[in-house]
Amino acid sequence: MSDAEPATEIEVPSDPLAGHAATAYFWGHVAGSGDVSDDGIEVVTNDEASAQVLAAIAGGDVAHETASREYAHDTSITRTEDEYTLSIGGDEGAGSDDAGLLGRSGALGLPVDGRGNYRFGAFSNYDRELLRGLLEGCGTICFKSSSGTVGISFVHDDAALLELAQDLIADCPVDAPFGELSETSSGGYWFGVDDAAAPDFGTWLYENCEETGLFAPSRRRKLEKSLEQASAYDGDE
DSSP, rough: OOOOOOOOOOOOOOOSSSSHHHHHHHHHHHHEEEEOOOOEEEESSSSSHHHHHHHHHHHHHEEEEEEEOOOOOOTTTTEEEEEEEEEEEEEEEEOOOOGGGGGGGSSGGBBTTSOOOOOGGGGGGGHHHHHHHHHHHHHEEEEETTTTTTEEEEEEHHHHHHHHHHHHHSSSSEEEEEEEEOOOTTEEEEEETTTHHHHHHHHHHHHTTTGGTSSSHHHHHHHHHHHHHHHHHOSOO
């Protein structure tokens, strides 16, 4: 993996629901950290470059603010970080016209059903990009100093979305066992990829991503640093 930043020109299809690497990455982010309604879409990311990539894919405006929030696993701990919110209104976005949001008549024209569940069948050939968007939207990467291992986990309020992520991981070409869904202290759910499989899974997830620009540089750097720390761990830390 290199230090390349996302490409400034992102290849996107004219239809935001078409099967394509860019749309798969975009909707992964939307599912992981976004909100879809008849009035628009909002997607939140901690990486400015990734926010600009999402805007290049679907249009909209990016706003920056600093936010403090509780850790999902331990609400007694708070963190302050940059947030970049992409807002796509009902009359803008890639492929938009008089039909409204992203050229669709309403939220049900987007990849969600009447119960709010995401329908990702169109992106079945782009599971890696979809998973990468999901991880960057609702996942974490860390180095576990107590065990000298890399941790990769997914956290979300929607258990069904995490079950979908588990299905995608189970079908990926890398052997990556994962744990069962558990409740978080904030009322959501989470699961983690087995520590022994996390390096191979993370490496596969970001492999060759600079060719498309569909990734968050800060998240990939976190993975690289965690892998380096795990490789250097000697058990005395």
